[in-house]
Amino acid sequence: MLTYYFKLAARSIRANWLVSTLMILAVGVGIGACMTIVTVNYLMGKDPIPTKSGQLFAVQLDSWSPDEPANDDGSPPDQLTYMDAAALLQAAAAPRQVAMMQTAFVLQPDDAQTRPFPLTGRAASADFFSMFDVPFLYGQPWDADTEAAGQQVAVLTRESNEKIFGGVDSVGRTIRLSGRVFTVVGVLDTWRPMPRYYDVTNAPFAEPEEVMVPFTLHRTLQLPRRGNTNCWQPVADEDADAIYRSECVFTQFWAELPTTQARQAYAAFLDGYVDAQKASGRFARPLNNRLSDVNQWLKDQKVVDENARMMLGVAVMFLVVCLLNTIGLLLAKFIGKAPEIGLRRALGASRSTLFAQYLVESVAVGALGGLLGLLLTWLGLLGVEMLFGNLVRGLVRLDGVMVGTALALAVFASVMAGVYPTWRACSVQPAAQLKSQ
Numbered sequence: 001m002l003t004y005y006f007k008l009a010a011r012s013i014r015a016n017w018l019v020s021t022l023m024i025l026a027v028g029v030g031i032g033a034c035m036t037i038v039t040v041n042y043l044m045g046k047d048p049i050p051t052k053s054g055q056l057f058a059v060q061l062d063s064w065s066p067d068e069p070a071n072d073d074g075s076p077p078d079q080l081t082y083m084d085a086a087a088l089l090q091a092a093a094a095p096r097q098v099a100m101m102q103t104a105f106v107l108q109p110d111d112a113q114t115r116p117f118p119l120t121g122r123a124a125s126a127d128f129f130s131m132f133d134v135p136f137l138y139g140q141p142w143d144a145d146t147e148a149a150g151q152q153v154a155v156l157t158r159e160s161n162e163k164i165f166g167g168v169d170s171v172g173r174t175i176r177l178s179g180r181v182f183t184v185v186g187v188l189d190t191w192r193p194m195p196r197y198y199d200v201t202n203a204p205f206a207e208p209e210e211v212m213v214p215f216t217l218h219r220t221l222q223l224p225r226r227g228n229t230n231c232w233q234p235v236a237d238e239d240a241d242a243i244y245r246s247e248c249v250f251t252q253f254w255a256e257l258p259t260t261q262a263r264q265a266y267a268a269f270l271d272g273y274v275d276a277q278k279a280s281g282r283f284a285r286p287l288n289n290r291l292s293d294v295n296q297w298l299k300d301q302k303v304v305d306e307n308a309r310m311m312l313g314v315a316v317m318f319l320v321v322c323l324l325n326t327i328g329l330l331l332a333k334f335i336g337k338a339p340e341i342g343l344r345r346a347l348g349a350s351r352s353t354l355f356a357q358y359l360v361e362s363v364a365v366g367a368l369g370g371l372l373g374l375l376l377t378w379l380g381l382l383g384v385e386m387l388f389g390n391l392v393r394g395l396v397r398l399d400g401v402m403v404g405t406a407l408a409l410a411v412f413a414s415v416m417a418g419v420y421p422t423w424r425a426c427s428v429q430p431a432a433q434l435k436s437q
Contacts, residue, residue, distance in 0.1 A: 024372060027414055029372075030320075030321070031373025032375070033315050034315040035405070035409070039381060042401075043194060049197070052294075053293060054294075054295075057256075057263065059253040059254065059255055059289075060080075060289065061076060062289070063282065064232050065284075065285075066285055077249045079228070079249040080253050082245075084253075085252075095262065098128045098131055099124070099125050101251045101252065102202055105118070107177055110176075119210040120226075121212070123212075123223060124214075126146075128212070132193070135188065135189040138171050139184070142185050152221075154175065154183070154213050155185060155187070156211060157187075160211060163210075171185060172184065192208060200297070204303050229249070230249050233247055263291060267289065326413075330365075358421075363411055366412075366415065367407065370411060374406050
């Protein structure tokens, strides 16, 4: 029977193609506008590492000025000083921990005819790759002993390996970065967490850095700092190393704490560390350490901007307006079939049968509108990418969840829009219609 209803729906859509086209356009435009914003919000707030998001914790210590908090809400700085990050790393109080910061390089090719070009960089401790489940195409990460020895090693992304070595296995080869020679020990496979949760302070939707080097080399080689650096007191100018001994925050620190007991023990360790620093004259503010898992961290750092949430509300209201137009068109179409409905009722068709038939027609209109909405969503996401470029490249794709959501939303919305017109049409009194004819 359902197949027969869909055949009748197709015949009705063809017979009233103008009104049907207007309804499909109304649904499609509403779905397209709504799903474009929904998709961006969905990808912005999506759990970037669902298998471990409850085990990875961003560490915050309140080393800020005693005169004022680092943030208006009283929360501690979102980064650590280099001194604190290095001390926590050396203490190794968590099963795994990583200290890191952004840097930059200029690659000098072996070919004298090729001009040097810049590469984004990150200095990170050895646990970075295992903590964040970073996949490798070639080689492996450096280990703690290699980092402690100060060896100049590097890990490339798949894209930078393509750019420098043409995509071949480059493990063991050397590259010259800003005048220094590094040995390649590994090449990452395709990896782009979205958002880039491990460093949301510096462009949460940017791509991973192109070159990664051991954390200790940043200070040893006096590598440049990139990203946010915030200070509550001036840095002494006595030497280039002063920034590493200052109260400026520019380092991110994460700990892997797989159990509740491990988290409680690490929180107690942080309290003890800060109390010891207070005794030495630092950390003048009240004890305010925080451990935030991945999803809480993204929420606290407001990765999903309030403007994006507001745009989502506007898009939903636009979809409602489109559905109201669809209700009007369906009502006009179904009421126009009153003589046909009256005749069929007189011949024995039940009200429930007619209701089901016309509701199926609404579903068909919704499905067609949903397909059109998917096309418009894709075009809308392309427009967003053209407008904002690489800043949103990871936010402008339709995955299976969003495709299914768009179709389900279109069908559901059309059914909701069709309930009242269908009920009105099926309420036609057959006697009155037969008399009028």
